[in-house]
Amino acid sequence: MNEKQFSVIKWYLVGFVTLTIWTMLIWQYLHTGVPSHYFLQRADMPEISNWWGGFLLPFLTWLAMVRVQKRLLKKPSEHTRLLCKQALFSFATALCYGAMLSLSFVTGYTEISAILFPAILFIAIFFRVYREEFILGFILSMSITFGAVLPTIFGAVIALASAIVYFFVQFIYLKIKIYTATKPRDEGN
Template sequence: MNEKLFFKAQLYFTAIITIAIFTLLSWNYFHEGVPSHHILNDKSLPEISNWWGALLLPSLSSFLFYTLKKRVVIKDENQNIHRFPINIVYAFISALILGILLSVFFTLGYENFPAYILLIILVSGLFFPIYRAEYFLGFVIGMTFTFGAVLPTVVGFILVLIGAFLYLGIRPLILYIVSRFLFRVVSRDQKTIK
């Protein structure tokens, strides 16, 4: 697949997201009205209408798909070579599932489970690059039905910052300490064998 086909896929994906958000907003408008959500679920803080999702979600998906293209499309001297790793799809789906689970548990009133899911996301930031576009987009889309697009984007952005710090800062430090410890153990064992 060349760069033009990837751009076409980006347009199709953005169109699907746009149709989905407008369908959701239309359904809400004709049934109970488009809901608004208070920041941090606190009535004293301002509320944000889900109408903002009509602008935010297509823009966000298009932008994140563009950043994904930078990692996936590799330019060769002769032509553009497209390499689409399947782990991007797995990352998107896992973040989508975690976003849906967080929304479902919040809606059902299980107050502890959303905190556990956020803890799972943060701990997985040591093992997986949760700061990447596919994780962020899956998480936001998974929570959009319940919370609209704005609040999940803000929460997702905070998780992206924390995930980048964990994966790019803390993880290499832990790996360095573990490798130094293992090197000492191995060198000590070799000395005792001699």
């Protein structure tokens, strides 16, 4: 995949997200009104309208796609197709994960959502969930339920925490690997 093909995909995705969020906002406005959400579900906290999603989601989609494009196109061309498939799989996985988290929260299964949210840090030990495709999928899936701003804040916190977890675990693993490789072996004397 070359840069021109990726740019076409990027603009289609940005257009799809823009059309989807604005359709949803207009439908909400004409029917029940555009909802607002409070931080931590507390009325004494600031209220954030879903209207912000009309600007925030297309911008985040564009930004994530630009960063993915830069990362993927730096690699040799024979690896680009595989990396694109991996990025798409990562995006779809995060989309499903965020949808499960939202659905469990909305249906009253807070025990499940209380497990799913911190489980991301456990998953971060093995996978780079701080990458753009994961965070974008997570934000897009949760913004249907919580608006765009709150999932973006949570996504940023998750990205930072998961990057710290991933790189810390990799650092420890590398140190153990170096230590065990350089440690003199006991020959049974």
